[in-house]
Amino acid sequence: MNKVKKFYLVISALFILNALIILGFAAGSYAFLLNQNTDLLEKNYYAKMLDEKYAILSALKIKYEKVQNSTELLSKTLPEDKSASSLMSDLSTLSQKNGLKFTYLKSDVTNSKKKNTDPSLLQTQNGKYGQEMPIIIEVSGSYNNFVSFVKSLESYQRLLNIKSIEIKKESDGAVQDTIIATLKITVYLKK
Numbered sequence: 001m002n003k004v005k006k007f008y009l010v011i012s013a014l015f016i017l018n019a020l021i022i023l024g025f026a027a028g029s030y031a032f033l034l035n036q037n038t039d040l041l042e043k044n045y046y047a048k049m050l051d052e053k054y055a056i057l058s059a060l061k062i063k064y065e066k067v068q069n070s071t072e073l074l075s076k077t078l079p080e081d082k083s084a085s086s087l088m089s090d091l092s093t094l095s096q097k098n099g100l101k102f103t104y105l106k107s108d109v110t111n112s113k114k115k116n117t118d119p120s121l122l123q124t125q126n127g128k129y130g131q132e133m134p135i136i137i138e139v140s141g142s143y144n145n146f147v148s149f150v151k152s153l154e155s156y157q158r159l160l161n162i163k164s165i166e167i168k169k170e171s172d173g174a175v176q177d178t179i180i181a182t183l184k185i186t187v188y189l190k191k
Contacts, residue, residue, distance in 0.1 A: 087133075088105055091105060091137060094149060094152045094153065094156065095139045095141075095149055097152070098141075098145045098146075098149040099142065099145035099148075100139040100140065100141035100146060100149050101141055102139055103137075103138040103140055103180070104137070105136070105137045105138075107123045107133075107135060107136075108134040108135055108136045108184060109125050109134060124189060127186075127188070130188055130189055131189035131190070132187070132189070133186070133187040133188075133189060134184065134185070134187075135184075135185050135186075136183070136184055136185075137182070137183050137185060138181065138182045138183075139180075139183075140170060140178060140179065140181070141178065142177050142178065143177060143179050146181050150162070150165075161185065161186045161188075162184070162185050163184040163186055165182070165184075166182040167179050167181045168180045168182075
């Protein structure tokens, strides 16, 4: 073989080897970039999922705070215990704020299975939605003050229901517009 043919043969081999190296490098680079692109797509997918979960968690946190605030209000509205002393104090304070005299408060439990129950003690009974504490209170004063008292009972923090009201004119020579009102009230408690 002559030198020129050998030279072209070596150059061709080098060119083919160079082309194979470039193709190998290109294939490796393509595989690397494809892997990087897949990793990037995965990272973007998980970042998007994480953002969605964070948004859901934030919404749940807001709902939890609302529920917690509602729970505190519910505990005030429907306490677990009778809290008879605070109830009596509150009713006495409400009547005094409305210019009425708080005469008495007693239990009004009906169909009690206990014998010799003391009506001066506030007692509970099972009701449709929980424990009920039926009571009878009596107040005296002017009719207008009584109306204000009933309105303040409507906005009282504890859940209660005025079952009946009996109003009589005071007859022992007192001021003309003085009345005596007897209210049957049911105060509700948690079960």
